[in-house]
Amino acid sequence: MTTPPPAPARIAVLGGTGFIGRLLGARLQEQGIEVLSVARKPSEVPAPGRFAAFDLSTTAPSELTALLDREGIDTVVNAAGGMWGLTDEQMYEANVVLTERLVEAVAAMARPARLVHLGTVHEYGMAPVGVSQREQDVPAPVMEYGKLKLAATEAVVRAVGAGTVDAVVLRLGNVVGAGQPGHSLLGVMAARLDAARLAGETAELALQPLTAQRDFVDLTDTLDAVQLAAEALAAGRSVPPVLNVGTGSATSARHLVELLIEESGVPTAVTEVPAPDGTGPETEWQQMDVTAAREHLGWAPKRSLRQAVAALWQAQTA
Secondary structure, eight states, X not given: OOOOOOOOOEEEEETTTSHHXXXXXXXXXXXXXXXXXXXXXXXXXXXXXXXXXXXXXXXXXXXXXXXXXXXXXXXXXXXXXXXXXOXXXXXXXXXXXXXXHHHHHHHTSSSOOEEEEXXXXXXXXXXXXXXXXXXXXXXXXXXXXXXXXXXXXXXXXXXXXXTSOXXXXXXXXXXXXXXXXXXXXXXXXXXXXXXXXXXXXXXXXXXXXXXXXXXXXXXXXXXXXXHHHHHHHHTTOOOOSEEEESOSSOEEHHHHHHHHHHHHOOOEEEEEOOOOTTOSTTTSBOOBOOHHHHHHHOOOOOSOHHHHHHXXXXXXXX
8 A cells, every 4th residue: 555645844033024925934834744834925027936914913823723624734934023114012012922922823723834934143232342141141122123022932932831832043244135124224235236336327325334244044944944944843853942043153244245345346436434432343243153953953054155146236237
């Protein structure tokens, strides 16, 4: 008697129309995985797989439970959240309330799905120059966004500790790649360079020193980590509740902008603008220790920041 092949995985991606969620869904679908993209509303470009319009920040968790059960979802990736252009109250709804309700919804499923929640390096706050931030360090976020994302992470970790949800939080560095949000520093710079390219003009960029040192990470490497985390949970492997995903080294934002200018090939005139007082690497340093992700997921960053910026520029001009 022939053993029937296993049913394809069914993965729901919350934030399925966003920067990370859309590309994750597209990649999963290409691999034969059934994808349910979930977002508050459809986007102009259709999201990968099946789409469900769902605002968990304003909807009862039981309704999401019913949706996930109906779709036979076995893994949920939470790539949803919000920062840019939102009030503190809206950020709270989009990050904390949404995650708390998601955890409740998953725990109530007939067969609870596994959960991969995407956190952020901003949950840590800053560190002294040269120090790598580890998962066991006590977080001290300075931005409101970081504080709210930390509260969301804590909701997931509590559920793991209580045994109600099988989950892992991936604390992501500053992700760089194709489809970079237009409101981000690199997104803004790419748009200005592209406009100059199309007009056949020299791009004029006014830049602060941008000496802040942050842990930037390639988008494709990030998607690799998400998939490996989902696979580890599916295989029943023991995974710490929080894992860092970054390059393990700090890089200045100015260096990323310079790489982008080089990759664009657009003639550029840079005007230096003084930085505000109290800024600089001594007050704005983030570098994550990614040893645990290597040990528990077999993951390590493979792509250079130049490759990440090149993918960003290619997508911008496509």
